[in-house]
Amino acid sequence: MATPSHSTPNLSDLDERSRMIFREIVEAYLDTGDPVGSRTLSQRQGVGLSPASIRNTMSDLAAIGLLTAPHQSAGRLPTHAGLRLFVDGLLQVGEPAEQDRQTIESSIAGSQRQVRDVLAEASSALAGLAGGAGLVTSPSREIALKHVEFVPVSAHEALAILVGEDGSVENRMMVAPAGLPASTLIEAGNYLSARLKGRTLKQASEEIRQELAQRKAALDEAASGLVEKGLAEWSGGEDRALIIRGQAQLLDNIAAAEDLERVRMLFDEMERKEGLISLLDKARDAEGVRLFIGAENPLFSLSGSSVIVAPYMDSERRIIGALGVIGPTRLNYARVIPMVDYTARVVGRLLEKPGN
Incomplete structure (x- = not known):
């Protein structure tokens, strides 16, 4: 772990x-x-x-x-x-109990479900079994690209057309310097097409940035600026969904006023969608389960909660999202850690099915 x-x-x-x-x-x-x-x-x-x-x-x-x-x-x-x-x-972590595995399988493994349904059921299942709140991020859309083209729209705008190897087409509006000639748009598009072909933005962006910084790219200043602006905007342009289930679980068995206040702070912290997505994405830095206790994660330093997260993968073993549980520090770690790991494996397996 x-x-x-x-x-x-x-x-x-x-x-x-x-x-x-x-x-x-x-x-x-x-x-x-x-x-x-x-x-x-x-x-x-x-x-x-x-x-x-x-x-x-x-x-x-x-x-x-x-x-x-x-x-x-x-x-x-x-x-x-x-x-x-x-x-x-000191903790002995094994495989999840048979009953927990059956509950996870039966909750998530409905036939012909859409991705959103699979993820929502995974979040609900984790919340119910762990006694905390279940969290799941939607898959990041990292498609290998085939072609990039810039088309002038107005004096200050250009349309970036990103064509994926799977045939998908994504259009993104960009602010462009006034008076940018068509030749610069073509030059920037050709440059990106050559370096992104067969690769995702994430895979190629750092290499492209280094090449631009070292002035190894055969681009004029205007085209370099357009490429850099595109990479900066596109890298943060994903619309990631965050599915949270089971917040009410956190209110169960509260005996003291300070515990209630801690849960209230936790609810406030859970409102920060970007922070939660960033936390779950940390699971993508390492294979397997990650555990954050209290102040080990700044997002939950006030409530002192524990967070257990694991990545899930696509059919090519690429990490595309993450799921987990937030709860009090007295979570049953021996049970919840393998449960989160198993749920991630089930979600990855289901997303490999045709139709998802």
Whole structure:
């Protein structure tokens, strides 16, 4: 599982007793969501230590940033750094349970569904199973191009015509310098056609920018400017849909006013569509599941939520979108991580079918 960079104590920094007590506290917290006291911990099966011995170890774990004591409570909770250490070093992640797999399959795998239906059902299924909110981004439209042409529309505008190898045609309006001659439009179109043929904008844009910056392209200044402007506008021109389901799940089992306030902040954070899409797109940087706990992702630093995301792929094994779950830090990570990964695989498989 790919994870963001972080600095926490290593498991090798903990002796056997500290490691055992730390694991017991985190598992008890994930079960109940409540602070864990030394007396309660001493009564757990297999612990075999006195409350006084446990308190001493808990103080040591708090001193190195793995535990915290909320509101002068006698109990302790794992910090976000503690949860990260637990997930990375102590959590056993396997395949999703058979019942979860069946639920995911039956929820998403309807016959002849459109892409939007598949994604919406995936978001709903994740929300229902994980007890958080489900998130899915629509596929990015990265089509290999065959031809690019610029056509003058007015004194200040040009129409960019992008022809895909699949026969699709996309027209995009651009602001062009006044008095730009037709020869410059032709020159810029020919240049882009030659370098984009058989490649997506994403695949070729960096190479083209470097060539322009190093003045290796046989283009005059006006044509270079038009190409640079086109790449800048087109790279941010995708209209990506974000599907969120299950926000109400986050309101369940709220016992304290501060928890309600945290959920309210989370709802505010979830209103930032571009930030959420950017977060989900981080899953495209690495194969497999990514996990962000609390402040590891600035978007959710206020609510301190956990986000688990995974990419889904097309029939050519290209990552085209991502899905995931947002919830409290006490998510059942052992269950949700493989669930998110499996859902991404199911969505990718369904999008390979004809008609989607």
